[in-house]
Amino acid sequence: MAKDDTGRLHVTVKSGGKRKLSSKLWLERQLNDPYVAQAKRDGLRSRAAYKLIEIDDKYHFLKQGISVVDLGAAPGGWSQVAAKRIGRANGKGKIVAIDLLEMPEVPGVEFAQLDFLADGAPEKLIAVMGTRADVVMSDMAANTTGHRKTDQLRIIGLVESAAAFACDVLNPGGTFLAKVFQSGAEGELLAQLKRDFATVRHVKPASSRADSSERYVLATGFRGAAK
Template identity: 85%
Template sequence: MAKDDTGRLHVTVKTGGKRKLSSKLWLERQLNDPYVTQAKRDGFRSRAAYKLQEIDDKHRILKMGQSVVDLGAAPGGWSQIAAKRVGSVSGKGKVVAIDLLEMPEIPGVTFAQMDFLADDAPDRLRAMIDGGVDVVMSDMAANTTGHRKTDQLRIIGLVENAAAFAAEVLNPGGTFLAKVFQSGAEAELVTQLKRDFATVKHVKPAASRQDSSERYVLAIGFRGTPGGYERQ
């Protein structure tokens, strides 16, 4: 171990065996990430919880009594934050987490293991919530191939599908929050969001790694335009 520029101890992972360099670098980054350490202390399932926490502290998108949908929710860090802030733990609000993967139970969160792209997904969700949704949020990222243009199209396609889902279930005045990566490929997405939401902006919480192009698109004030999007 050695100390970094901030005085913190820095863990170095040795190479060897079957471990690839990319795996070594990822593990080293995780072990030295203060948000990963803090998440374990605070009982959050992922460091991503702090991203939503910071975004909501600044923009106040989660309010007591709201209905929230967390797309691609596993392992559940965002759902944990949402459950606390809308009061679903005490029965005041509702949080539905959707993912293809299984996810252990979270107090105040209803989990649905399903594909949000399925034709019947919006109807199934409305039945679970018994009405409309105030916030649709997504911290999903598409699987990458290593080919930059292909990956950008995959990422934007996933966000466009999340936006299409949101347009089908959001209440008028609702909010959509989704992870994107800075590129020129999202211009069409932003244009569509600006037609259907009163305010659209990009946000980058401090918990996002500064060397990453990751950022979030935040659309507030859904105008209730039916059929504004087509699923990919």
């Protein structure tokens, strides 16, 4: 171990054996990421939880007593944060976490193993919640192929689908938050969101890795489903 420029100890993972370079670099980054260490200390399931904390600290959309949908929720870090902020410990609000994968229980969070892209998924979600949502949030990322243009289209396509789902389940005035990646392919997505929401902005929380093109789109003031 050696110290980095900030004076913190830096862990170096040995290469060799069956470990690929990409795996080595990922493991090394995880071991040296202060947010990963902080998440363990705070009992949070992922470093991504701090991104939601930062965004909500600034824009205050996770209010006490509201209803929330967490798309692609596993491993549950965002659901943990939302459950606390809407007051689930005191019986306030409602949150449903959706994922194709099973997810260990999060106190105060209802889990639905569901493909949100499937026909009838919005109706199933509303039935599970017993109400429409005030916030739909997504930290999902599409599986990548390594081909930049293909990956950009997959990423934007997934967010467009999540936005369409949000429009089917949100209450008027509701909020949509989703992860995107900076690229030139967002024009149609932003146009769609600006039609459906009063305000659309990009957000890059400090806990998002500096070397990543990751950012978030936050759309507030849902205008309501077209009649």
